[in-house]
Amino acid sequence: MSPYNLLPRFKAQYDANNQEFSISGVVRPQAIDELGPSIALLRDAIGRVRGVLYVNVRRLTQMNNAAFHAFSRIIIDACRARPDLKFVVITSSVVGWTSRKFGRLSGIEPNITVEEYDSEFYPGQGFLEEGGFVPILRTQTKMTWRHERAILPRHGMKPGIVMADICCGIGDFAVLVQKEFQPSRIVALDHSISSLDYARRVMREFDIRGIEYTYGDASEMLLDEAQFDLVTCRHSLQIFNRPELILKELYRICKPGGRVYITNEKNSHCLGEPRAESIRWTYNEVAKLFGHFEMDVELGPKSRRYLIEAGFEDIRVETFMVTNLDGDPQDFADVIAAWADVYAGEMASKRGDCPEFVARFRQGFQDHIFAALHPKGYAGWPIWVASGRRPQ
Known part of the structure; x- marks a missing residue:
């Protein structure tokens, strides 16, 4: 797993074993440049995997619109460039806004699905x-x-x-x-x-x-x-x-x-x-x-x-x-x-x-x-x- 301590309040990491990119904490950048290392990590993860890439946001407590659109654009572009790749976004009902916000992506791209952690724990x-x-x-x-x-x-x-x-x-x-x-x-x-x-x-x-x-x-x-x-x-x-x-x-x-x-x-x-x-x-x-x-x-x-x-x-x-x-x-x-x-x-x-x-x-x-x-x-x-x- 390759952690990037990007700001004092959030962290992004990729777990090759589970093919899972996760981001946690409070993600409220003042400028998109602040997301550079985590965006690069997500792009790298997309380039490495086949089949399913899990995007785990169940420990994400806050995210402003600039950050949401930055990450969403990468995922949507990847779906269009690689129809073979599927994304599963893992959210949590405890932080209900994540399911609602990321749920919009499944309406845009059929290869994106959203699963609430509490309903269907991954893996197994x-x-x-x-x-x-x-x-x-x-x-x-x-x-x-x-x-x-x-x-x-x-x-x-x-x-x-x-x-x-x-x-x-x-x-x-x-x-x-x-x-x-x-x-x-x-x-x-x-x-x-x-x-x-x-x-x-x-x-x-x-x-x-x-x-x-x-x-x-x-x-x-x-x-x-x-x-x-x-x-x-x-x-x-x-x-x-x-x-x-x-x-x-x-x-x-x-x-x-x-x-x-x-x-x-x-x-x-x-x-x-x-x-x-x-x-x-x-x-x-x-x-x-x-x-x-x-x-x-x-x-x-x-x-x-x-x-x-x-x-x-x-x-x-x-x-x-x-x-x-x-x-x-x-x-x-x-x-x-x-x-x-x-x-x-x-x-x-x-x-x-x-x-x-x-x-x-x-x-x-x-x-x-x-x-x-x-x-x-x-x-x-x-x-x-x-x-x-x-x-x-």
Whole structure:
């Protein structure tokens, strides 16, 4: 995401993951020149996308007519120049004037529609209402992608390759890879039908091509042997009780000379300051909690050993730290809040933890959020990246 702090009272940004341009705050320029950076950002976003561009104004509290006409003209001109492009303006019923004002655009151009956030949350209100994790998963990918886009070429990523993304989840990583690196083909596999349905919907809306979403068990894939130049499997080995079975399959479908790329965590190394001791205690307990359910969220530093034992050579390992300083600190806080709900909620309850433990456990997550949002604070989430080459 590329933020532009244009004036003290408003902000414009573009999120490539969601194909969403957003503007928030009070936009009342005295001269159109004051909008220059945000207008340039909108033009750049239009030039980058296919399918649907979301324009999010639900946090826009004021906008004068000069600003409204400036942004509207760009959108309308883009509709006329590119009939293939659709715009969805996300407004909020809480700020009712946005729906009325931007609603006029849909009467001018049929490729512009307006949706009230409260009525149809994007992306995927249905998944959210079912207790889904989709918005948080997308935020996590956005946070890690800032690092992985630079790391991937060191592990075999390049244009034109044939790639598999195993345990692809909601498919957002595959979409980002397709946009950034343009492999000739991506096969993205997952065992969750609802996640694949979501991924296919996003692919249609954003007019993404070259990704084949398929249902399957990562430990017994119905994919031919030795057909992929690069096989990725992110944040997944750590939640299987026998990761060596997954690695055996990743090895099998990788071409000789190709690479398998994995990412995993070591949750006990999550950190924050201030309130470091409480945070450290909670994430040590997270590791124990996952261990109770036969999952290993400490797997990150073990990646090299697993790859060697699976038969790979030329093992490459590196780490990166996702922090509250990478982008919007609220993104980091939102992810931690979602972890707290799952770990200190459903998982702790299923293990039978007592109320006193759960209260202390949850407090550590709250302290991590406090560190992330503190003006002098620091909060981190470490990721291990590793890849290995299948011998020729």
